[in-house]
Structure formats: C-alpha cells, structure tokens
Amino acid sequence: MSSSPWFWIVVVAVVVLVAVLVAGLLIARRRRISLDESKAADVVEKPKGGGYTATGGIALAPGGEKTEEAEEPEHPVEDRPETDGQPAVGDDAAVPRDSAQRTVRDVELPEPAEEAAPEPAPEPAPAEEIAPATGRLERLRGRLGKSRSVFGQSLLGLLGAGDLDEDSWQDVEDTLLMADLGAATTTEIVERLRDELKRRAVRTSEEARAVLQEVLTSALSTDAVRAVRALPHTVDGVKQPAVVLIAGVNGTGKTTTTGKLARVLVAQGSTVVLGAADTFRAAAADQLQTWAERVGAEVVRGKEGADPAAVAFDAVKRGTEAGVDAVLVDTAGRLHTKTGLMDELGKVKRVVEKQAKVDEVLLVLDATTGQNGLMQARVFSEVIDVTGIVLTKLDGTAKGGIVFQVQRELGVPVKLVGLGEGPDDLAPFEPGAFVEALLSS
Numbered sequence: 221m222s223s224s225p226w227f228w229i230v231v232v233a234v235v236v237l238v239a240v241l242v243a244g245l246l247i248a249r250r251r252r253i254s255l256d257e258s259k260a261a262d263v264v265e266k267p268k269g270g271g272y273t274a275t276g277g278i279a280l281a282p283g284g285e286k287t288e289e290a291e292e293p294e295h296p297v298e299d300r301p302e303t304d305g306q307p308a309v310g311d312d313a314a315v316p317r318d319s320a321q322r323t324v325r326d327v328e329l330p331e332p333a334e335e336a337a338p339e340p341a342p343e344p345a346p347a348e349e350i351a352p353a354t355g356r357l358e359r360l361r362g363r364l365g366k367s368r369s370v371f372g373q374s375l376l377g378l379l380g381a382g383d384l385d386e387d388s389w390q391d392v393e394d395t396l397l398m399a400d401l402g403a404a405t406t407t408e409i410v411e412r413l414r415d416e417l418k419r420r421a422v423r424t425s426e427e428a429r430a431v432l433q434e435v436l437t438s439a440l441s442t443d444a445v446r447a448v449r450a451l452p453h454t455v456d457g458v459k460q461p462a463v464v465l466i467a468g469v470n471g472t473g474k475t476t477t478t479g480k481l482a483r484v485l486v487a488q489g490s491t492v493v494l495g496a497a498d499t500f501r502a503a504a505a506d507q508l509q510t511w512a513e514r515v516g517a518e519v520v521r522g523k524e525g526a527d528p529a530a531v532a533f534d535a536v537k538r539g540t541e542a543g544v545d546a547v548l549v550d551t552a553g554r555l556h557t558k559t560g561l562m563d564e565l566g567k568v569k570r571v572v573e574k575q576a577k578v579d580e581v582l583l584v585l586d587a588t589t590g591q592n593g594l595m596q597a598r599v600f601s602e603v604i605d606v607t608g609i610v611l612t613k614l615d616g617t618a619k620g621g622i623v624f625q626v627q628r629e630l631g632v633p634v635k636l637v638g639l640g641e642g643p644d645d646l647a648p649f650e651p652g653a654f655v656e657a658l659l660s661s
C-alpha cells in the first residue's frame with residue numbers, strides 16, 4: 221500500500237512545491253534588499269560633479285558668481301524605482317507590476333536665472349510748479365497778438381463794413397494769403413464766406429463776426445484725433461510706455477517742445493524718460509537734461525556723435541524696463557534737403573520699433589517760416605509717418621494762418637501750439653478757441 225504509485229506522486233508534488241516556495245522567497249528577499257536605503261547607501265556611490273549624473277554629454281555649469289556648495293540630491297538614485305539597482309541573472313526584464321512602488325515626488329525645478337532688476341523710474345519730483353494744461357490756449361490768447369491784428373482784425377474790419385464789392389472781397393483774399401492760409405484754403409474760405417453772408421442776409425458787424433468765426437473754425441476741423449498718444453498701454457498684459465518721437469528741422473523748437481511736453485505729462489502724474497537722440501549738437505542733450513531736471517524726469521543720452529538710433533533705442537529700453545508711462549525722444553534736427561540725413565530719421569523709427577511700437581511722431585514746425593515750414597512738412601511725411609504737428613513760435617508771427625494750410629496739406633492734425641519760450645507756453649490746439657483768440661479785440 222505504501223508502495224502505491226499515488227503515494228510517490230504526492231511526495232514528488234510536495235517536494236516540487238516546497239522548492240518553488242523557497243526559490244520565490246529568495247527572489248523576493250533579494251528585491252527587498254535592493255530597496256533598503258541604509259544598506260544601498262553603502263554600495264551606491266554618491267553622485268559626483270555637483271549632483272549631476274551625466275547622460276552622455278559634457279556637463280557644463282554657468283560661470284560667474286555661483287559658488288554654493290554642492291548639495292546632497294534630495295531624491296537619491298537608490299530611491300528611484302526606475303533605476304533600482306543593476307539587473308541580475310534571473311531578474312525579470314521589467315520591474316514586476318506588484319513590486320513596491322514609490323509615490324511621485326515633487327522635484328523643485330531651478331528658478332530661471334534672473335536678470336538684475338532694473339532700477340525703478342524716478343518719481344516725478346518737479347522742482348518747480350507747472351501751470352495746468354487745461355485752458356492754456358485761452359490763457360495764452362494774448363500771445364497771438366500779431367496774427368490777431370493782421371488777420372483777425374483786418375478781416376473783421378472788411379466784413380463788418382456791410383455789403384462787400386469785388387475790391388473788398390479781393391482785400392479779404394489778400395489778407396488770408398498774407399496770413400499764410402495758402403491759395404486753396406483761401407479760395408475755399410472766401411467762397412463759403414460769400415455764400416453764408418448772402419444766405420443769412422448779414423447786416424451787422426456782430427453777425428459778420430459770427431459767420432467768420434464759424435467758417436474759420438470749420439475749416440480747421442478734422443476727424444483726426446488731436447490727443448497726443450503719450451499714455452501707457454498694455455501689450456499681452458504687460459505695461460508699455462507710450463513712445464513719442466519729436467522730429468523737425470534745426471531750430472524749430474524740438475528740444476523746447478520735448479521739455480514742455482514732459483512738463484505737461486509730469487503735471488498730470490505721468491512718469492517720463494527723455495531720450496536725447498539729437499547727438500549732433502552736444503548742447504541739445506544738455507538742454508534736454510536741464511528740462512528733465514526741472515520736472516524730475518530721467519534722461520538717456522549718448523556720447524556726442526553717437527548713433528541717434530542707438531540712443532533712441534536705449535531710451536525706449538530704459539523706459540520700458542523702468543515701467544514709465546512715456547518715453548519722449550528728441551531726434552536729431554537735420555536739414556530736410558539732405559536725403560541721407562532724413563533717412564536717418566527713418567532708421568531711428570525702425571530701430572526703436574524693434575522693441576516697441578512708436579505711438580506718436582510729432583513734427584515740429586516753426587510758424588514764422590511760413591511756406592518753408594510747409595515744404596519741410598512734406599519731406600518729413602515722406603520719410604516718416606507723421607501723426608501730429610506742433611506749430612511753434614505762433615507768438616512771434618502774424619502768419620497764424622499756416623495752421624490751416626499745414627493741416628489741409630498733410631492731412632495730419634495740428635495737436636499742439638508753442639506760444640512762447642516759457643516752460644509752460646505749450647497749448648493744445650483747439651480750433652474754436654484758436655479762432656476766437658484770433659478774432660478777439
């Protein structure tokens with residue numbers, strides 16, 4: 221019975237089962253050892269080279285000031301199941317699914333190297349009081365004295381005299397031409413005046429004055445925006461300063477206008493960086509610096525003879541980094557007849573636009589130069605997209621009529637007028653108030 225084949229079959233099966241169990245226990249034990257941190261630490265070498273395990277390339281490290289001690293890696297290699305020891309004979313090719321799992325660790329990524337934070341823009345601290353910008357044209361109306369007597373009073377005298385004969389109308393036309401309104405604008409205005417005076421059967425000088433005011437004001441009206449684009453805006457959620465280029469021929473009053481405009485902006489709470497890109501006249505940068513000091517603005521200037529485009533670029537860069545509201549760039553005042561020099565202005569704009577859009581190009585024209593100013597304006601607008609006109613020295617001329625012509629010819633609005641050498645003698649151009657000032661007694 222004991223020699224029954226079934227007895228031996230059972231014995232062999234039990235022996236095989238015991239052998240399989242012993243082999244399984246041995247394998248499981250080996251795996252447990254490889255996960256044992258304290259023992260593994262003895263056999264796995266600590267990584268060298270600042271904790272960096274090269275994967276087949278040359279490990280490079282940033283130079284400079286990084287001198288911290290190499291730190292122990294927070295997540296040592298022996299802890300990582302994916303690099304769990306070396307494969308041994310009899311090991312599975314892949315880690316069995318039922319092997320011990322580690323939870324995912326949060327590995328802190330190094331912070332990207334930060335550039336030194338730019339210095340903040342200086343808070344505007346005007347050294348002197350700045351006259352409010354509102355109502356300036358009214359306050360400065362007395363400065364239009366010359367234009368007023370030649371233009372306004374002459375016209376009122378002619379029109380207020382009752383029915384006009386052809387000679388009188390010729391006088392009206394001459395008066396307008398002398399005031400630099402130009403042939404086309406003059407013809408248009410005379411025709412409208414004749415029509416309106418007849419249609420309304422004007423009899424008194426008061427009525428004639430009202431018609432004149434209306435016709436002149438409408439000749440100056442335009443749909444174009446007269447506001448100077450000098451306030452900051454956001455691009456992709458980041459604040460960008462307004463970039464304003466101030467262009468014009470030598471001596472028209474560019475630097476003075478830049479300084480006056482900075483005062484207006486500072487008075488309204490804006491921070492401003494001024495770019496002294498007129499590098500051909502050393503005194504221009506000094507002059508701008510003085511304006512800046514008076515309003516507490518910062519100036520970016522280059523060496524004498526430096527590339528104006530580079531200075532303009534630096535000014536816009538500085539303004540952007542410092543987070544100011546506006547960057548006003550006083551460009552080189554070069555003669556419009558020199559093609560190369562005019563091209564330079566185009567270059568200034570192109571270079572600046574590598575980092576920020578130019579929001580406004582103000583062309584400064586000297587009202588006392590009359591037709592010559594108009595010629596300059598035409599050339600400038602061929603080289604650069606002029607977005608606004610500043611007409612300076614209107615206080616020193618009887619030719620205030622240039623305002624009409626410039627706007628009509630260029631299709632660009634007159635945005636500001638200079639009415640004196642004083643720091644606050646810059647006014648917004650408002651057609652109604654301007655005509656009113658011309659016609660006031």
Ligand SMILES: Nc1nc2c(ncn2[C@@H]2O[C@H](COP(=O)(O)OP(=O)(O)OP(=O)(O)O)[C@@H](O)[C@H]2O)c(=O)[nH]1
Binds near residue numbers: 469472554616638640
């Ligand atoms: N009367 C009067 N003078 C002005 C006005 N604007 C500027 N000026 C004067 O015009 C002269 C020239 O002004 P600047 O600002 O130096 O002219 P600019 O165009 O910068 O000249 P450059 O630097 O040589 O290119 C200065 O004496 C200013 O005081 C104005 O509106 N009225």
